[in-house]
Amino acid sequence: MIEFGQFALCIAWMLSVGVVIGGAYVGSGARALPSRLESLRRGTLLIAATLGLALVALGYAFVTNDYTVQYVWQYSNRDMPWIYKITAIWGGMDGSMLLWCFLVALFAACVALRSLVYPRALVAWLFSFLSSSTLFFTSITLFLTNPFRYLKSPVAMPDGNGLNPLLQNEYMAIHPPMLYLGFTGLAVPYAFCMAALASGQMSNDWIRLTRRWTLIGWTFLTAGIVLGGHWAYLELGWGGFWAWDPVENASFLPWLTATAFLHSVMVQERKGMLKIWNVFLIVLTYALTVFGTFLTRSGIVQSVHAFASTDIGWTFLVYLSAIVLGALGLSIYRRAELKPDRAIESFFSREAVFLLNNLVLLSICFAVLWGVMFPVFSEAVTGVKQTVGIPFFNAVNVPLFLALILLMGVGPSIAWKRSSLPQLLRSFAIPFLLAFVVAVALVFAGIVEFYPVLAYAISFFGLMTILGEMNRGLAAQKSITNASTWSPSNVATLWRRQRIKYGAHVIHFGVLLMTVAITASMAHKIEREFTLGPGERFEIGRFSLELNEFHEERQANYDGIQAHVTLRALTDEKPLAVLAPELRFYRKNKETTTEVALRMGQREDVYLVLAGIDETGTKASMKIFINPLQVWLWYGAVIMVLGGVIVAIPAPRGARVRDSQTTKVAQSV
Amino acid sequence: MGKVFISLVIAFIVCGGALVYQATRGTSSLVLSPSEVLSKGASRDLKRIRVGGRVVDPITYQTEPQMVLSFRVKNPTGGEEVVPVVYKGLKPDMFAAGRDVLIDGDYMGGSIQAAKLQTQCPSKYEPVVPGAAPAEGGQPAQMNGAAQMIGQ
Numbered sequence: 001m002i003e004f005g006q007f008a009l010c011i012a013w014m015l016s017v018g019v020v021i022g023g024a025y026v027g028s029g030a031r032a033l034p035s036r037l038e039s040l041r042r043g044t045l046l047i048a049a050t051l052g053l054a055l056v057a058l059g060y061a062f063v064t065n066d067y068t069v070q071y072v073w074q075y076s077n078r079d080m081p082w083i084y085k086i087t088a089i090w091g092g093m094d095g096s097m098l099l100w101c102f103l104v105a106l107f108a109a110c111v112a113l114r115s116l117v118y119p120r121a122l123v124a125w126l127f128s129f130l131s132s133s134t135l136f137f138t139s140i141t142l143f144l145t146n147p148f149r150y151l152k153s154p155v156a157m158p159d160g161n162g163l164n165p166l167l168q169n170e171y172m173a174i175h176p177p178m179l180y181l182g183f184t185g186l187a188v189p190y191a192f193c194m195a196a197l198a199s200g201q202m203s204n205d206w207i208r209l210t211r212r213w214t215l216i217g218w219t220f221l222t223a224g225i226v227l228g229g230h231w232a233y234l235e236l237g238w239g240g241f242w243a244w245d246p247v248e249n250a251s252f253l254p255w256l257t258a259t260a261f262l263h264s265v266m267v268q269e270r271k272g273m274l275k276i277w278n279v280f281l282i283v284l285t286y287a288l289t290v291f292g293t294f295l296t297r298s299g300i301v302q303s304v305h306a307f308a309s310t311d312i313g314w315t316f317l318v319y320l321s322a323i324v325l326g327a328l329g330l331s332i333y334r335r336a337e338l339k340p341d342r343a344i345e346s347f348f349s350r351e352a353v354f355l356l357n358n359l360v361l362l363s364i365c366f367a368v369l370w371g372v373m374f375p376v377f378s379e380a381v382t383g384v385k386q387t388v389g390i391p392f393f394n395a396v397n398v399p400l401f402l403a404l405i406l407l408m409g410v411g412p413s414i415a416w417k418r419s420s421l422p423q424l425l426r427s428f429a430i431p432f433l434l435a436f437v438v439a440v441a442l443v444f445a446g447i448v449e450f451y452p453v454l455a456y457a458i459s460f461f462g463l464m465t466i467l468g469e470m471n472r473g474l475a476a477q478k479s480i481t482n483a484s485t486w487s488p489s490n491v492a493t494l495w496r497r498q499r500i501k502y503g504a505h506v507i508h509f510g511v512l513l514m515t516v517a518i519t520a521s522m523a524h525k526i527e528r529e530f531t532l533g534p535g536e537r538f539e540i541g542r543f544s545l546e547l548n549e550f551h552e553e554r555q556a557n558y559d560g561i562q563a564h565v566t567l568r569a570l571t572d573e574k575p576l577a578v579l580a581p582e583l584r585f586y587r588k589n590k591e592t593t594t595e596v597a598l599r600m601g602q603r604e605d606v607y608l609v610l611a612g613i614d615e616t617g618t619k620a621s622m623k624i625f626i627n628p629l630q631v632w633l634w635y636g637a638v639i640m641v642l643g644g645v646i647v648a649i650p651a652p653r654g655a656r657v658r659d660s661q662t663t664k665v666a667q668s669v
Numbered sequence: 670m671g672k673v674f675i676s677l678v679i680a681f682i683v684c685g686g687a688l689v690y691q692a693t694r695g696t697s698s699l700v701l702s703p704s705e706v707l708s709k710g711a712s713r714d715l716k717r718i719r720v721g722g723r724v725v726d727p728i729t730y731q732t733e734p735q736m737v738l739s740f741r742v743k744n745p746t747g748g749e750e751v752v753p754v755v756y757k758g759l760k761p762d763m764f765a766a767g768r769d770v771l772i773d774g775d776y777m778g779g780s781i782q783a784a785k786l787q788t789q790c791p792s793k794y795e796p797v798v799p800g801a802a803p804a805e806g807g808q809p810a811q812m813n814g815a816a817q818m819i820g821q
């Protein structure tokens with residue numbers, strides 16, 4: 001079976017070479033005959049199919065405990081539940097690269113399936129650039145990190161080495177694939193952009209077509225990043241979800257630039273501005289996904305979270321250079337077509353606010369990149385290696401993020417081209433005054449720290465502008481629907497007619513919830529360490545904890561010991577929950593890990609970690625975190641992803657016709 | 670390019686640059702190996718340092734009255750010089766002799782007073798292949814399940 005995987009990988013590589021060269025040949029002259037495009041399309045579909053088979057072959061080796069394969073031996077053992085044998089496919093670098101190849105090819109195949117409706121002159125180059133991405137990652141997998149290698153061992157290995165205990169977690173099944181889907185999805189807009197530049201099809205078609213693909217990649221990336229944060233929160237036992245580690249940052253960088261692109265693309269669609277800027281953003285986004293892969297696999301920066309350093313880093317640098325130089329060369333070649341149709345006229349216009357939003361996002365991107373690469377820069381310039389940590393990232397990013405949230409409130413409610421003072425007052429005076437009232441109320445309530453008060457007030461301002469904007473839309477529409485302004489039917493009609501606009505509002509609402517939750521959980525967190533014997537109590541915040549007993553368990557791959565702790569409110573003897581923080585000993589890996597006990601609540605999370613048990617086996621030392629409003633962070637993230645899905649999915653054909661008719665009627669009224 | 674575009678871009682470069690510069694100056698730490706800590710810290714205390722090292726025995730972890738983890742680190746690339754580390758806090762998962770860690774803190778009085786301790790993350794975990802030399806410092810001897818965890 002493993003030879004079959006290797007064979008499939010070879011076929012995928014050869015097909016990729018063929019589509020890259022074939023696409024460039026067909027696209028570079030007037031050769032885009034339907035039969036040639038169909039060959040390219042089939043080739044692209046076949047690449048995905050063969051890489052899918054290679055992935056299945058590797059999965060089969062894991063499930064059947066084939067320890068003749070080095071990669072399977074390294075990351076699996078017989079005691080592991082079957083689900084972790086599957087997730088172990090991407091537990092190490094070799095398999096994760098194969099998954100990456102497959103997902104890039106899968107996106108290329110999805111584009112291929114939709115390609116019949118795309119401009120013909122664009123399509124050949126599109127296949128070529130999409131497959132160039134597949135080709136790069138397939139080349140790395142085939143020649144440098146091949147998971148289909150036999151184990152060099154003089155004797156047959158009866159059992160494998162096993163997967164790292166922290167990766168034996170259900171999040172392993174979903175977090176890496178989501179993140180990789182985000183990264184690889186962002187290869188699609190890059191390919192569209194490069195195809196447009198190469199083919200000269202520089203109308204706004206590529207922008208219109210790209211927007212949905214960018215949104216799909218962005219939504220997956222958002223989900224992947226948040227799932228990683230949630231996993232870290234549940235598993236790592238430090239009570240937080242984001243540590244500004246280089247590897248976390250590597251996933252965040254393309255998210256920032258993709259978010260910027262999703263906004264600036266509207267300016268190009270509506271006003272024909274920021275054309276070169278959009279090319280820059282989309283190429284930067286893709287380059288940052290490749291850079292992130294380079295960062296995690298090259299060992300260039302110290303991270304607790306990266307793959308072991310390898311010698312494949314140089315290949316990424318070569319590819320990155322090709323991406324940047326290629327885009328630069330083509331942009332210079334097409335500079336005439338990239339000139340804006342008009343200039344931004346006023347600071348008080350939606351296009352100026354979107355540009356500001358882009359600049360803030362790029363500033364955050366630059367600051368994060370600076371923080372990640374600072375050890376490398378400082379050593380190169382001064383000869384002394386220095387680094388920055390969480391205090392740096394917080395000092396720079398908190399004010400920038402608050403500026404971003406403020407702009408998020410302003411952007412959707414300000415007019416295109418130029419806003420008059422009465423228009424500005426009508427849109428923002430009430431939200432501003434209400435936000436000011438909220439800030440004053442918070443200060444009187446005892447919250448006096450500057451940034452938390454500002455964050456809550458700005459979030460409230462954002463919420464009010466969304467509601468105000470919706471109110472104006474509903475009021476304008478009720479003359480058509482004859483329903484009252486906030487009646488469910490009027491709201492439903494407005495949302496159906498302007499699905500993309502209100503989908504974006506859903507995303508913004510999710511961001512506001514996350515902002516409030518992050519602020520509360522960081523600014524008002526309580527953490528304590530304590531030791532309890534049986535029957536003893538510890539009080540914290542509005543809770544008390546009582547140790548009941550210890551409970552031992554034996555599972556297939558680990559032994560565990562839990563401390564059963566009763567959680568009560570101080571005002572009530574009735575138990576709220578029995579928390580069971582746990583220490584686990586993974587027999588195969590000889591590793592001890594902690595399992596957090598968590599009681600999620602709308603007001604706060606109670607997060608309990610078992611630090612140790614004394615020599616007598618009767619006293620437990622624990623650490624507790626009370627994280628206010630934490631759960632709203634995850635709700636906000638779900639809402640963001642939901643908003644992304646609402647905007648990304650195409651409207652049903654019937655609805656589009658109906659809505660366009662309704663819009664015409666509305667315009668004629 | 671319009672005047673609005675140019676002025677916004679310039680304003681952001683200036684303000685963003687100032688913000689980053691200020692934050693870097695105020696928060697950066699010196700990155701040192703354990704042997705560099707010993708040589709540079711021989712005559713003076715070292716404030717705000719980050720040390721990447723490999724944990725070596727003995728490790729002591731006291732949980733009462735306060736969680737205190739004491740251990741030593743050496744250069745991951747080899748060498749015998751070791752630096753004592755004291756970390757007041759919860760022992761991170763996967764912490765063991767032979768494991769690489771990142772320590773943020775100050776070097777004072779002959780030991781690193783760690784404010785933050787991180788063990789290498791799972792995705793960095795690269796198991797050895799048969800026949801390869803085991804990591805220096807080795808892993809703790811295998812014990813039986815719950816017995817291994819009592820006394821931590």
